[in-house]
Amino acid sequence: MAAFMIIFFFIAFSIRSCRANPRLELVARSCELATVKNKDDYLKNYELILQHMEPEMYRNKFAFHEAGKPPDKLYVLSQCMHDFSSVECVQCFARISTILAACFPTTGGRVYLDGCFIRASNYSFYREVTSNADIKRCSDDFETGDDFKMVLKDMLPKMVLGAPDNKGFALLKGSRNGTTVHGMAQCWKILDKDMCSTCLADAVDLVFRCMPAKEGRALTAGCFLRYSPYYFAHDTNASVIRYAIISFIIYMLMTVIICTLAVAVGLHLGRMVYKQMNPPREWRGKEVDFAVLDQAMKFLQFKFSTLEKATDCFNEANKLGSGGYGEVFKGTLPDGREIAVKRLYVNGRSRSREIYNEMDVISKAQHRNLVRCLGGCFTIFENFLVYEYLANKSLDCILFGKLSIRIRI
Ligand SMILES: *[C@@H]1O[C@H](CO)[C@@H](O)[C@H](O)[C@H]1NC(C)=O
Numbered sequence: 001m002a003a004f005m006i007i008f009f010f011i012a013f014s015i016r017s018c019r020a021n022p023r024l025e026l027v028a029r030s031c032e033l034a035t036v037k038n039k040d041d042y043l044k045n046y047e048l049i050l051q052h053m054e055p056e057m058y059r060n061k062f063a064f065h066e067a068g069k070p071p072d073k074l075y076v077l078s079q080c081m082h083d084f085s086s087v088e089c090v091q092c093f094a095r096i097s098t099i100l101a102a103c104f105p106t107t108g109g110r111v112y113l114d115g116c117f118i119r120a121s122n123y124s125f126y127r128e129v130t131s132n133a134d135i136k137r138c139s140d141d142f143e144t145g146d147d148f149k150m151v152l153k154d155m156l157p158k159m160v161l162g163a164p165d166n167k168g169f170a171l172l173k174g175s176r177n178g179t180t181v182h183g184m185a186q187c188w189k190i191l192d193k194d195m196c197s198t199c200l201a202d203a204v205d206l207v208f209r210c211m212p213a214k215e216g217r218a219l220t221a222g223c224f225l226r227y228s229p230y231y232f233a234h235d236t237n238a239s240v241i242r243y244a245i246i247s248f249i250i251y252m253l254m255t256v257i258i259c260t261l262a263v264a265v266g267l268h269l270g271r272m273v274y275k276q277m278n279p280p281r282e283w284r285g286k287e288v289d290f291a292v293l294d295q296a297m298k299f300l301q302f303k304f305s306t307l308e309k310a311t312d313c314f315n316e317a318n319k320l321g322s323g324g325y326g327e328v329f330k331g332t333l334p335d336g337r338e339i340a341v342k343r344l345y346v347n348g349r350s351r352s353r354e355i356y357n358e359m360d361v362i363s364k365a366q367h368r369n370l371v372r373c374l375g376g377c378f379t380i381f382e383n384f385l386v387y388e389y390l391a392n393k394s395l396d397c398i399l400f401g402k403l404s405i406r407i408r409i
């Protein structure tokens, strides 16, 4: 069971993680030049701040926090792209904060991944929109078509207009004559709408200078902007649906396995309880007498109609008597032989056991040179055993009584 669960969760997580997330790759890192006075305190504060920020990154995909005393007071701000899920954001944050740590013991630095951003310094930079450390990153391959240029010229200003009113995030797609360009813009959430607009206008100026590069990114103090001919965003709806489907499949598999196991265990326990409550008394500890079974197999099958005819429809006048197991009638077969027909009071379920018992008695009786069984008649409703009729008191005893007990006497 546990093994199954582990396997399923492994499969579930490998579905999510086997595809390496290209948005977690490093785009740019820059470190400040000045160094701090007390490196140990600074690093300790960094750890403290990260711990404080992580749950906020999960909740808001954005966080900032500071710790320590000037001039070594540390300020950290981090932001994920809005299309990232909370889990992706925390993954990105874990990675980016490690990359930034390599800047110390300088006063700080900035790291940009395609999915998130982090910055640290020894002053409050939180509301900076632009800075002289702003850069662009352009791909080496070019897209010289006019359509491409036209799409970009049309799309980029739309991002500057759209993002400030959409929580600082814009995801656009522009097409012209079969040429498609995807764009994404993200302002840090600490900036107000005007600051966001200013930042993105600056970022657009930067990436325009990337053209005719196929891909361009603007990495500034207050925002991130990217264009690409490839679709790179994480469709949050799709990932939610995929997650839901995977969860549903796992849920169904687990349910089926648990139910199957429960039914199997239930059946097994039920059988054990049934066996304990209904021990096969006659069979227990008793060796099966194969000679008796063999005899039973050779049993002559009488037709019900034959027995009916022989006993005159089980006429009361032909009744020899009745006992614990049934009634006995005297009858005459068409060939003149006289028979005793025993009608058994047993239902179908215990029939074989009763018949075995009877056969066992007969075989023992034969040892004493008494009674001969001729055969039987078994229908759905009634069962009969047919004996040779002997006017003998011992036989009466065997036929009418609790046979096995009487025999022992
Ligand atoms: C930041 O650190 C540098 C180098 O230690 C220092 O000169 C500067 O005054 C610090 N800035 C603040 C705001 O404390």
Ligand SMILES: *[C@@H]1O[C@H](CO)[C@@H](O)[C@H](O)[C@H]1NC(C)=O
Residues within 6 Å of the ligand: 176, 177
């Ligand atoms: C598509 O390209 C053709 C020439 O290749 C041009 O004539 C046409 O105007 C273009 N269509 C658009 C919508 O730009």
